[in-house]
Amino acid sequence: MEQEEKHIIGNLFEHWAYVGERAGLLTTAPSYKAIMPEGSDWPRRVFDVQNTTALTEISTQIKAGLLPDAVTFTASVAEAFGPQLAAAGFQPKMTLQGMIIYLRENPPGACSDKIVFRLAESEADAHTFATIAAGSFNYRVDGAVVARLLGQENKIKVFTGTVDGAPACSGLIYYDEAGNAGLHFIGTLPEFRGKGLAAAMTTRLLQECVEDGRRYCVLHASKAGLPIYTRLGFEPVKEVITYAHTI
Template identity: 45%
Template sequence: MIQDEKIVIDNLFEFWDFTGNLSKTILSAEDFKAVYPKNSDWPKRIFSLKNDMDPKTDVFEKISAQIGNGSLPNMLTLTESMSNLYQEDLSEAGFIPKMKQRGMRIDLSGLGFIEQPSEYKFKTVSGAAEADLFASIASASFKYQVDGRIIELLSANDHSIRLFIGYFNETPAACGLVFYDRYGNAGLHMIGTLPEFRGKGLAYYMTVHLMTACIEDGRMTCVLHASEAGEKVYLKLGFIPVKQIIGYSLPLLN
């Protein structure tokens, strides 16, 4: 695994681990971790497979069996490097690629001032009502259920994480957060915009706001994972593409 790929993925996996421990939904096994909330589709993930596993390991068969009996969520996230290494094992265990996101990185020390127009405002999430609002925006943006109780727990830990709601002409329309990992790197996560407000630059200016918050907190290395649509926004801001992450699932019968 290249160094940039490791920096980007370490932030994401630590964020999921942090969220799982905080919400008491973490599952830890010898070869992997998982977060499995009951009232939320996020962040239902299996992740952090050991990098030193034997390529002939049967861990994917074991994970497949546990997904089948309902004891693990049906989403396994791997780095592109791990995915390439275990492609045959994944296929034999029944896993198929479901989603891909591009890892990206930027050095904030060279970021120039970006003025934000007056119609865009950003507010730090505080308390249950704003946590529910953040969760509702995220749910509508990403088309999966986000539990406001998990968001509320995250918002109370301002030493590691900062959550924001974006407003367009005083109307709540976007969400986003920054997570600081143990290495001092900042990860941007859950940048979403309500469908009816897309095309107005909210994702761009939310990202700018999060990057500014990172600089204010003395963090110079910023990372994220981008959808195909979001990648264009981040390239415009100067993010450099790294390797992808790939989410695998089983085509389970209902």
Template identity: 35%
Template structure:
């Protein structure tokens, strides 16, 4: 199951990178270096037998490659990165839910709006940036707004102010990935993220997906577990030693 989760995430990054002309392949790995160093800005899909880790490290230090390296469940790759002075940055859990185990949510989401205009794309980018603490540029979101059902983006309001966001990605295997579920700090603890998650689950049913997947922080894992999601593997993020000391 872990491969299904990671494949959805990596396919999303390739899709966004292709749409923004920021997806690249080098011998032994792929990467997205988005406009304005926006999300997604990551090296992934690493083949440890082909990648030149010394050259990769030097290119990251010179700003020619993204700072983050994402991989999953590969002890040998982890050792190769460590041997070349890369260091752990963070870890998130892979999670999945079989839609056959739940009922389709009722379509009662009056506060949630589809991102279907430049104005709403700018709102989505601002909410995501404020929620996650890293840059999400409107230039990355704009090319995605007309790509349903492959990608569906939503923003939701609370007391008349847009305050949370969510993205659904339908991959080539028919799996719906739940991504970018974020809430601005001032509006947390009100259940808005859970409502957005149910909206994305509704859209996954509309996609006729049999499963949904996501990656979650430790705090997110507790929330999604209560909704029936199960953990399967983890996504590790590494960076260079210099960059790791700066974070």
């Protein structure tokens, strides 16, 4: 696995583990980690699978309802585990493009003055973020889980954006142990799409990363988001693939 791919998947897995630890939801097994919150689809994952031997146990636990039916790998590991994944009953469900930007070479531009950005500091802010994120991605996000992340700005920063006083977009930064920044949950409510809010939120988050002295920043882009992040200077590295159990 190349170093840039390690940056991308390392930030994602560490981010999930941090959220799980803060919320008291993390399951740590010898060969994998998992989070299975009640009433929330985020972060509902099995991840950081260390070897193919673990796939049989994961499959059994999923069928028993003890693990979430979503297992995420970076592309290199997914390729290496391919035959064993298929044999254990796993098929690709969702693919995102892992991307990276070198902030010293690609400093962010100016932010839109039409959006008011707010660093979440209260439980009410956390629930506003959760509402925006849930509406943007069409899955359940528990504001109580988000609230457990606040006040830890050396590790995680949660932002909302409003337009004319109305909640409109969301974004989150996670600083991993390697010193890299990862952008997560960049979302825009449907009624505000097409106005450049995703690019504006991304730019605001990148400015924060620069102010905090980070050099590398990574994210995981959908097909819709790929052109936005490419214009901002992110470069594609490797895909991140989530598998579902089909047997």
